[in-house]
Amino acid sequence: MNTAPPVPTLPNFTQPAWTRAFDLTCELGESPHWCGQTQALIWVDIAAQCILRGDVVNQVVERWPMPSTPGCVAPRAGRGFVVGLRSGVVVADVWGGELQPVWAYSPAASGLRLNDGKADAQGRFWVGSYSERREPTAMLVGLQPKAAQTGDWSVICERSGFAASNGLASSASGEHMYWADTAGHRVLRYPVNGFGDLGEGAPWLQLAPKPSQWDFAADPDHTQYAGRPDGATLDAEGAYWVALYEGSALLRIGSNGQVLERLRTPSLRPTMPCLGGADLKTLYLTTAKAPANSAEAAAQPDSGSVWSTRVSVPGVAAHRVASE
DSSP states (O other), X not given: OOOOOOOOOOOOEEOXXXXXXXXXXXXXXXXXXXXXTTTXXXXXXXXXXXXXXXXXXXXXXXXXXOSSOEEEEEEBSSSOEEEEETTEEEEESSTTOOOEEEEEOOOSSSSEEEEEEEEOTTSOEEEEEEETTXXXXXXXXXXEOOOGGGOOOEEEEEEEEESBEEEEEEOTTSSEEEXXXXXXXXXXXXXXXXXXXXXXXXXXXXXXXXXXXXXXXXXXXXXXXXXXXXXXXXXXXXXEEEEEETTTEEEEEOTTSOEEEEEXXXXXXXXXXXXXXXXXXXXXXXXXXXXXXXXXXXXXXXXXXXXXXXXXXXXXXXXXXXOO
């Protein structure tokens, strides 16, 4: 049985030159994806129950209201979008178009909704759920897309027994899948066989749990608490970028598991990075808004924004969900 790796000593923070990508804030921004054909960023505001699309050239942001809580959005190959809603996965052929159900999520426990979702190198869609009660009742499924009119997508893999599924990222070859157990403060790397099923997950990153009564104002350098892994992406060198929620940080981790860099973020609550722009060297970062009337909100009034900065290593073209 695999054992957890030791908690690493994290490097000192580097300080990127962050700017706000768009003039708006979200309650809970998540799931950014770069759409190269339109030079636009798409993401969700979970709490505001909408999907957003930002034109980075003209600085115009469009909102697409959803009928229930969206956890994630992803581009489809050829056309349209895939959206993970509270009660299942839907597809649309165009922005703002009709939502066609393709997989229904019927959880055995209450207080669950779909959360992080990503395509893999073969065009399959992986999506996990989140327990609003912080109970180990969430799940992760791999879905094989079919043409919407032919019926439901088929489940090729299922895992369960945790509180929050996050950190999904598929290697360029499709041989590995990264996944974060946020409540467990850990990231695992799974081998993926040719049929899309996951092998045994190897513990890959383990962070220390949150101390009781932890206060960010008393620990600005996060020496007592580094945060917990949330959303993630991969770059062209195979390094894994993961947001540390409540850790004011992004970690860049090499394919060998070595922590290469710890980037300070402009928000205590970064949620997910992605690499985009014409050369795929612009790092975008969604964040969550600080609690109203809190010391955190006073210190970080722009929390909830989408942020961007330039990096030296490009990303890879985003995997897209197969359109049929």
